[in-house]
Amino acid sequence: MSASDIIRPRTRRDMLRLGATTAVLATSGCNTFLPSTGPRIGGIMGPASVQSGDPGPVANPALRYVLLTLDSTVIAGVESEKPPSLFSAGLQAHPASEVRFGVGDVLSITVFETQAGGLFIPAEAGGGRPGNFVTLPQQQIGRSGMVTIPFAGEAKALGRTAGELEKTIAGRLRQRALEPQVIVTLVERRSAAISVVGDIAQSLRFSLDPGGERLLGAIARAGGTRFSPHQTLVTLQRGGVAESAILADIVENPRLNLQLAPDDTIIVARQQRYFLALGAVGQTASITQLNRRFPFEDRRLSLGDAIARAGGLQDDRANPSAVFLFRFERRAMLERMGIATPPMPGEEIPTVYRADLLNPSSMFLVQRFQMRHNDLIFVSNAPSTDLLKFLQIILPIAQTGALSATMAQ
Template structure:
């Protein structure tokens, strides 16, 4: 047990929530979008004068010394076909890199070839947004990049309030989550997206339980003892008031207890002795024995328990 004093409150306020994106995700810059399978590209080849590989000596009514090839979709093998140059790998390359590769293949046959490659339709580098949004969607990243909040805005925004909306980013087989209200408040959490990211938006209401001598004894209706936060932060005083206050004829104001889950490191900093429980490394018993699963649905904090 700990006495709820100023030092304990200050220590708890310093605790960083577990539902925040890692530093590695926060530091990732905008991804350079390269050609991928399914993209449709256009290729234009220029030569310095008529009489070259693509420009006949008698140009007639031609508008200039260039030829535009039919649009091509990059196939599963990642290749595109260029007349007199054969197949070239397109996937994983930028426009400038593919332009240099094509010009290098044609240099021995065309007259000082210059190449322009344009993206006609992006069908790769897709990002999916699903869950509690206005409309789930899948879109392709632009070369300028896209951030997390921008992707949610494309999906029409979320259906629920930011403080009860959990945003999960799946990337490379790993999933990390943060509360939308935290993302809005901290620009570092508004991550740069990468190709093949999946964003899952889900409602995650937070609740607290009010037990004992709370609520009005004169009430003729059954009081709900499980209350939603209905806000991003909730103080102990607010929670007691929302539960109907302390009962004047039963409650002892000096015996108000708060039971919550906290991390082992936070308790150790406050001088709590935490015994090692054999076979259970992450949740020693402090105060009463708790049968709650390792992650508390109310506060999303795990690993140890205490009563204040």
């Protein structure tokens, strides 16, 4: 056997191994060979005629944000912040409105005199009369706001109480009638209306009672809400301004059960609050963990509850010291905590909270940290995960080369 005969099989094996490896590496870059759900990033960004927007490099992002690691001080600062959807102090302090006559109200006016023979009671009335009084025909207050009294002319009723109108009419009749006394009665109120609409049993419009009415009482008049209190947002429109609060907060805090004012409109709407959970959360083997958007399903939800509802951390992927929560916080709250906020326009600052679940004390802190609507939880992968991904790419290539070498022998 010659030396060329000995070298030739070995060269053939090397060529087969090299060919198999080259084929794998070549096909890995072929867009049409490997399966895909759509075009890759180069196929979308490359042909664009105009490209705009630059988030900046990872190490120096264009959007600045604040990073806070959860500890007792951070928790206390967040808890001191008033929830974003509560009625303002002005609405809470508003007293019960004094209901006055308005356009459309129907009034009954009765005039009493001390004896017969006066202006309204003739001397020959006789004993069959029930008393020394006369009741005028009912009158509806028009846009002019006036009512008409015989022998006294027009009197302004709009914006007055019954007592004020009574004094005005009696004063005008004093020179003609015998010690006149006047009683003004509201027959039908068509002003000072309160409207309740939205996700309630029945839309309702009613007139505000002189004794006043509170927010929950108006909702009760409409038959109550269709959804649970923590899913119901109550909006009060007054004077061109609208403010909202969650019904569960109104039920718990009596100060939020506002006194209503004439012409208030109450809008009841369902507001399902959600949070997002991305990254290494959920069970790896689960076939139902498809939706990463989770409803609160309760009035309050802590960060610990949210992590548990998302399926917990994945044992084979998650880095327990890298649990992050993303939200926008008010600049005033951060500055009150002594945090130097980045120079950017607006009152809301992008903020990231980090929970180190390798520290046992963080288990208590995540139970006190309250979630908000549209919060985003992200759990980073452990460093070993990147190594496993690399090995998953390299091992099939090495196995293909070994298989080719075996077939060539």
